[in-house]
Amino acid sequence: MIERAVEDIREFSEENGLYERRILVLFSGGKDSSLALYLLKEAGLDVSALTFFHRWSWRETLNWAMGFTKSLGVEHFLVDVTDGLLREAVGRKGPICINCKKVMLWNAKWFALNNGFDVLAKGDNANDKIIGALLDQCAGDIRLCDIPRIGIPFFRPLIKYTAEEVEALAEEAGIRPYRMYEHARRRQWREGCPLQYIDREETVTPELMDLAYGANYEISKLARRKKVRMSVRVPSFEIMCWDCDGEALSEAREVISRFMGGKE
Structure with a gap:
């Protein structure tokens, strides 16, 4: 499965000129983003990782993420968004995930544009809800979306794989992220903060x-x-x-x- 997935990414990347672009993966250290980073690296793309953290982030998962990118030989940027999260979340009603995602999205955009990256990548899979999101504006293949409002394309190499297929691919690749054993909001392993x-x-x-x-x-x-x-x-x-x-x-x-x- 891994070989087929890597080959699919190679073919898609060649067709869409991604080998001429610098790609920045929004990397949480979870299974989806870890697999996306791994596959892009295996496909030979120019890829780096960007991880946002804040004062209440799990340090154990952050440490695992740093070790994972080191093992891949991937450049890894860490950005503290505590101040922005406080501005967006304090005084609003919980939970605050939507406020946090907003902070991260816009920070990712400006980090990419200010540091010479051409494409942002995410680990979304086919089970992730995308209705009503910015990425619904995709005019063609949903794996690569040019979004004028954001100003930088989004690449989602896993979007056509189900959560179960992602689990199987990650297992084959030996990707086993650190678990905090959270309850999470879904039965699948979907940890956050x-x-x-x-x-x-x-x-x-x-x-x-x-x-x-x-x-x-x-x-x-x-x-x-x-x-x-x-x-x-x-x-x-x-x-x-x-x-x-x-x-x-x-x-x-x-x-x-x-x-x-x-x-x-």
Whole structure:
């Protein structure tokens, strides 16, 4: 499967002049973006990685991402978006993922344009929702989109692969990202950052962001030890877990009791 995927990218890249362009991959360190980066590198494209992080990002996944790009011999840029995220998110209703994506998209655009990159690449697969997004403006093949509003083309080498196919390709390539054992918002491994667990309709504050990080960091350690997927919403302290038994839930309640401040 890997050989076929790499060959498909080579053929598409030759047809669309991508070998004459510098490509910057928006690289989270998750399975999709890791596979996209790996395939583009294997196809012989001029590719670099860009990772955004903020004060509440998981440091473990960032460390894994840095090791992965080093193993590929890929140039890797790290950009701290804490200040921009605070400006966009504080005072708004949670969760803040949409605000964070906005900050990252526009930072990616200007980083690419200011540093001589011609194309941005993403790890979107066929299961990702794209209706209503900027990338719906694609006039032709959805793998490569020229978006006037953004001002730089987007390349999505995995967009025609299902999530299951991406899993199989990543396994064949030996790509096994560090897991925080988050519950996530979908059954598939779709981890992100702890700020996604701020309760909906809750007004976001820096203190609430700190709470989301602290509580979920401790819960993730329990989840990893129990080999279950678990997260906690804040400030409601609702525990979410895949495959938890009574013992795991009891230990989780003990963990979050330290963050509840007397709340029952």
